[in-house]
Amino acid sequence: MKQLSVPKEIIENCFSQVLATKSHETSENSDTNYFIDADLSILGQSGEVYTKYYKNVRKEYAVYPNIVYNSGRKKALQHFLTMENIFKTEYFYQKFEETARKNIQKEIELL
Template identity: 40%
Template sequence: MDEIREYWLQLNDRHGSPPSAAADEMEKILAQYSAPGRYYHNTRHLSDLLTLQQQYAPLIVDNDSLLFAIYYHDLVYKATRHDNEEKSAQEALQFLKKIGYPKEKQQKVHAFIMATHGHQNPLADPDLDYFLDFDLHILGASPALYNAYTQQIRKEYSLYPAYFYKKGRRRVLKHFLGQTGIYRTAAFREKYEKKARENMEREIEML
């Protein structure tokens, strides 16, 4: 939590955000990511992406826009909704307008968040490739961490009976496996691609 707050306040300070506005928004963000039912898309997921951003920052052109996208990308998350990305992007836009973030960068953050819906890069922006790979890094985790992730996702979708969940989950996994590459950057393909495919193929067998 301390790290999440620190990076946020530093980010806002770089862009002249009023400290009180930044602090209030941080509490709203933390409340959203800590809401009941958030078993995977929670503050741990947010922290993981911030850690990856710090690790790969030298390879990213516009780190601050990427950071804003990270903070807001799962702000709105409900398993029953189909507009989570749109609502999250709108929340980001509202705050960025409030602090006077450059308009072209406001649109970039909005587009980055929207891109997490299908994990495609219509902008052909290298920074977006990293952001999308950050969001999918768990797919290439160790088998133990991957199994924990699948259990967390199942809890988030506990409203759905097993038959419907397994059918939908299998469709998602086959979608990713059917792509030429799950990851978009060379760094992530080299580090995670093979393990991600093994993890997802194993999950399909167990569904």
């Protein structure tokens, strides 16, 4: 981005937004909250779309045997279910929260 003469503040903001996707915690920056919510929006898609997504995640981690993958995936998914709100913005919360929780619970039960 430096080579494109993008201002330092924008580069730093992009960097912090990408890092925010690791913890999925609410940010003081509303743009970061929208960024996190957009990243997580797959969780609240229809069952068919979500199933395709989690099967692709499994393919991405095919190097791990089921015993390792399943426990790690369950831990990651349970993290979302323990959150008061998966989605940080009102728009994404209203649109996806309920379906996301159902999708996540269903995937946990299948692991």
